[in-house]
Amino acid sequence: MNIIIQKIRLQLKRSFDRIRNENLKKNALQAIPFWIASVITGLFAVLYTKLFVGAEDITAIVIRHHMWMLFILSPVCFLLAWWLVQRFSPFARGSGIPQVMAAIQVTSPRTSHLVDKLLGFRIIVIKVLSSLVMAIGGGAIGREGPTIHIAASVYKIVYQLLPKWWPKIAKRNMMVTGAAAGLAAAFNTPLGGIVFAIEELTKTHFSYYKTAIFSSVIIAGLSAQALLGPYLYLGYPKLDGLSASIFFGVALVALLAGLLGAGMSKLILFIFAWKARFKTKAHHVFFVAGCSLMMVLLAFYVNKEVLGSGKDIMETTLFTANKYVHWYTPLLRICGPLFSFTTGAAGGIFAPALAAGASVGSLVASWFNVSDIDTNMLILSGMVGFLTGVTRSPFTSVILVLEMTDRHNVIFHLILAGMIASLVSVLVDKHSLYDHLKVQYVKDLSTPEETALTEQVDEQKTIKPITNDREQIS
Structure with a gap:
């Protein structure tokens, strides 16, 4: 009897080892494509x-x-x-x-x-x-x-x-x-x-x-x-010894940057809606050419800051003695994406949004003539606020700016900026620029029947997880 029990146990152990090895193999194979x-x-x-x-x-x-x-x-x-x-x-x-x-x-x-x-x-x-x-x-x-x-x-x-x-x-x-x-x-x-x-x-x-x-x-x-190499997107701005009243400046910058970010998104959507009424490709050609000429005219007669991603503005205001931008720089950094993003060519809006926010923070700092360290804090707050106004993703904005500068001692300041920007941007539009564009892309790529089907699928995904996701490695 004992021999039979031992054989059963041995067989069960072998079966368990086989199952465990199969699961291990499956998990490894699932991970390799990633x-x-x-x-x-x-x-x-x-x-x-x-x-x-x-x-x-x-x-x-x-x-x-x-x-x-x-x-x-x-x-x-x-x-x-x-x-x-x-x-x-x-x-x-x-x-x-x-x-x-x-x-x-x-x-x-x-x-x-x-x-x-x-x-x-x-x-x-x-x-x-x-x-x-x-x-x-x-x-x-x-x-x-x-x-x-x-x-x-x-x-x-x-x-x-x-x-x-x-x-x-x-x-x-x-x-x-x-x-x-x-x-x-x-x-x-x-x-x-x-x-x-x-x-x-x-x-x-x-x-x-x-x-x-x-x-x-x-x-x-x-x-x-x-x-x-192990680089930082921006670097290490000085943020030691912030004044006790800096939270008020952070709140003001976040409020302005959040409203401006959401406002820029609203203008982009308005231009897209206007372009949708174009009847010929010639209209699009004239629009794209007009956008490029407006960019050049602003660069030639006002300031070249309207051009490019704007990373140089972030680096200049954070790491040089030139802390303050011109009063019109935030307007230029809003016009730049308006004339570039709406053309229909490829190009992102993350970096331009961060640059626009940095210019807002720098401008507000110039109003109150705060110290260089406080100015850096307001610049980072503007970056978080403007990006949040565009994306409505305050936590992503905060973490991005923290990791780009490796200054985790100001995490509470930036969370405050993200929270305020997220709240005020809703006053302009309840949804982000990405949400509006996503809906339009879904409509553009499918027939009315398919559009209704994809909307139904999306509703199901928000209610419960996809069945296939449970088969994914976790």
């Missing part, structure tokens, strides 16, 4: 960063030696960037974040074919080419949003290349994780990528994504750092 896509994303982010910086350097050379050439260069570049998108990949326009949000929404067995229009290899190529051409022309765009779009496309391509026998992975998980890895690699902000995925992209419980997102963000970030 790791591969993470490395590719990191390499793409580095290459794209170098190309984008090179494009901005070309613009700087033209401005420094022959600024009059912008009257030729900018219209040509704006029109070429717009044409590339219109001719080869219409859904590659803009920053790319709304497209990723739309792709996540329409991911279901009945509507997954729509994702191919929003993410893919052609999107990557046109996104890079169009945004680089816009940057050469002086467009007020950033590379961060496009990096997120590119990363989500990379993850989606890797998912499609998996053989049929591979353990099942939810496509939606791949895209959410790709977007998080893209933001982490673009800004070198791993926590920012994670918070962005939680706050902006996911509708299900984070436990279904955590392992994939953590590992992908780490690998993508390390891949980028291996080539670029």
Whole structure:
């Protein structure tokens, strides 16, 4: 009898070991696609960063030696960037974040074919080419949003290349994780990528994504750092010894920046609605050419600060003695994205929003003539406030600015800025720019029947997790 019991126990142990090994194998196989896509994303982010910086350097050379050439260069570049998108990949326009949000929404067995229009290899190529051409022309765009779009496309391509026998992975998980890895690699902000995925992209419980997102963000970030080094997006501004009354300045800057960020988003949506009434391509051509000429006229007769992503404004005000901007600089930094983002070419709005917020903080600091350290605090608060006004993602904005500057001692100041900006921006519009654009993309890529179906699918996702997500590694 004892022998029989021992045999049964031995058999049960072998069965348990077999089950455990199978689960381990399945989890490992499920993780490999995320790791591969993470490395590719990191390499793409580095290459794209170098190309984008090179494009901005070309613009700087033209401005420094022959600024009059912008009257030729900018219209040509704006029109070429717009044409590339219109001719080869219409859904590659803009920053790319709304497209990723739309792709996540329409991911279901009945509507997954729509994702191919929003993410893919052609999107990557046109996104890079169009945004680089816009940057050469002086467009007020950033590379961060496009990096997120590119990363989500990379993850989606890797998912499609998996053989049929591979353990099942939810496509939606791949895209959410790709977007998080893209933001982490673009800004070198791993926590920012994670918070962005939680706050902006996911509708299900984070436990279904955590392992994939953590590992992908780490690998993508390390891949980028291996080539670029352990850099900070901005640097280490001085923030020691802040005055006790600085919280009042932070609140004022956040209020103004939040309203301006939401207001700029509202103007962008108004222009898009107006453009929707254009009946011929000639109207679009004249509009794009007009936007480029307005950018050049402002740069030539007012100040060249209207051009480019605006990172130089952030660096100048934070790290030099030139702490204060002109009274019109915030207006220029709002006009820049208005004339660039609405053309329909590729280009992000993250960096321009941060630059606009920095100019708001610097201007308010000049009103009260505060110390350099307090000025730095107001500049960072403006960055958080303006970005929150555009995205309505205060936690993402706070974490991004914290990681870009490595100044965690002011976390409560920045949380206050994000909270106030989030509250006041609702007075302008209840929804973010990305939310409005996501809805429009969903309508553009589907028939009325498909649109109704995708809206139904999205409602189901907000109520309960997707069944496939439970099969994802956690």
